[in-house]
Amino acid sequence: MADSKELGSASRRISVVTNHLIPIGFNPTRVDSVELCSASSIDDSFHKVHGEVPTHEVVWKKAEFFGDGDNKEFVDIIYEKALDEGIAKITINRPERRNAFRPQTVKELMRAFNDARDDSSVGVIILTGKGTKAFCSGGDQALRTQDGYADPNDVGRLNVLDLQVQIRRLPKPVIAMVAGYAVGGGHILHMVCDLTIAADNAVFGQTGPKVGSFDAGYGSSIMSRLVGPKKAREMWFMTRFYTASEAEKMGLINTVVPLEMLEKETVKWCREILRNSPTAIRVLKAALNAVDDGHAGLQGLGGDATLLFYGTEEAIEGRTAYMQRRPPDFSKFPRRP
Numbered sequence: 001m002a003d004s005k006e007l008g009s010a011s012r013r014i015s016v017v018t019n020h021l022i023p024i025g026f027n028p029t030r031v032d033s034v035e036l037c038s039a040s041s042i043d044d045s046f047h048k049v050h051g052e053v054p055t056h057e058v059v060w061k062k063a064e065f066f067g068d069g070d071n072k073e074f075v076d077i078i079y080e081k082a083l084d085e086g087i088a089k090i091t092i093n094r095p096e097r098r099n100a101f102r103p104q105t106v107k108e109l110m111r112a113f114n115d116a117r118d119d120s121s122v123g124v125i126i127l128t129g130k131g132t133k134a135f136c137s138g139g140d141q142a143l144r145t146q147d148g149y150a151d152p153n154d155v156g157r158l159n160v161l162d163l164q165v166q167i168r169r170l171p172k173p174v175i176a177m178v179a180g181y182a183v184g185g186g187h188i189l190h191m192v193c194d195l196t197i198a199a200d201n202a203v204f205g206q207t208g209p210k211v212g213s214f215d216a217g218y219g220s221s222i223m224s225r226l227v228g229p230k231k232a233r234e235m236w237f238m239t240r241f242y243t244a245s246e247a248e249k250m251g252l253i254n255t256v257v258p259l260e261m262l263e264k265e266t267v268k269w270c271r272e273i274l275r276n277s278p279t280a281i282r283v284l285k286a287a288l289n290a291v292d293d294g295h296a297g298l299q300g301l302g303g304d305a306t307l308l309f310y311g312t313e314e315a316i317e318g319r320t321a322y323m324q325r326r327p328p329d330f331s332k333f334p335r336r337p
């Protein structure tokens, strides 16, 4: 009860920021004094409490696997972690093909993302491409067959679709760090990431209809959400390329920085996110994806609720009663209004 009184008094001293949305459940009649602040003074007071975001050089180390028991070396990607920071970095390493992916690239990406998901010391994951010319130019057209993309001596597949789902479902933020071309299936990869930080040399666009391909899944639906249905049609029907600053205006990316600042800025965003509650971020990611991901989205969000519920005495009573072969006693738990 002491906690809820403290919370109550805190809510009565709340500051209201002009031009900001008022949270659901905010009850103006319970506010004793309303202090109107500009966004910049809010920023200042936040910095006083939280301190500046550190800007020191990040130190990457080749990632030790967290526990998938597979020690196969990567060929098509580089997987690094800045462990004392909680950041993992996954780099598509086929610069001679403008970081086009082949099935093996996708398999390695999925393995690295899986490891970063399982490693509880990792809080944010960066996805990028080697070099400055391309983030990713999509599927490797030289390996395209009638059955999808096929590595030598393997069957054809479109396994990048599984990777897209994995990134959406991953309960940690994934940031696309884009220098150069993010086109075709590479453009879709940046769109399924949670945030995109672009260098000023970045170029965005779809090429599918030019090369006899299309993505009628996330590549269409998420794009339409991001840039609106008309602009999405323009991007797909015309196959035009867009500069970083055009992409920023379209709402396709979060920010543009000079190429030489790209990693520094991306790491800064990671550090800023990492100061916040991982559970809040996990549930927010699930919530922000839930509608677009339909039943699978609801399942993700619902799973988070179950995970949180398992930590409560109420849930523990249910499990304990079952294990002790007695009826559960839920009478002491509140039926909250």
Ligand SMILES: CC(C)(COP(=O)(O)OP(=O)(O)OC[C@H]1O[C@@H](n2cnc3c(N)ncnc32)[C@H](O)[C@@H]1OP(=O)(O)O)[C@@H](O)C(=O)NCCC(=O)NCCSC(=O)CCC(=O)c1ccccc1C(=O)O
Binding pocket: 096, 097, 098, 100, 133, 134, 137, 138, 139, 140, 141, 142, 149, 158, 160, 161, 181, 183, 184, 185, 186, 188, 207, 208, 211, 213, 214, 215, 216, 219
């Ligand atoms: C990216 C470019 C605009 C870069 O142009 P530039 O800087 O001038 O370099 P180039 O000289 O063109 O390229 C250098 C070198 O790289 C090779 N290369 C580049 N991209 C690819 C590629 N995608 N596949 C194979 N090889 C590539 C290029 O041939 C050069 O090789 P050399 O031997 O040195 O000549 C430009 O390169 C470009 O336009 N690239 C092609 C972009 C493209 O059309 N990509 C494919 C789009 S379709 C797709 O990605 C489908 C993917 C998929 O799997 C999928 C399928 C179904 C549903 C969903 C998906 C999905 O991804 O979501």
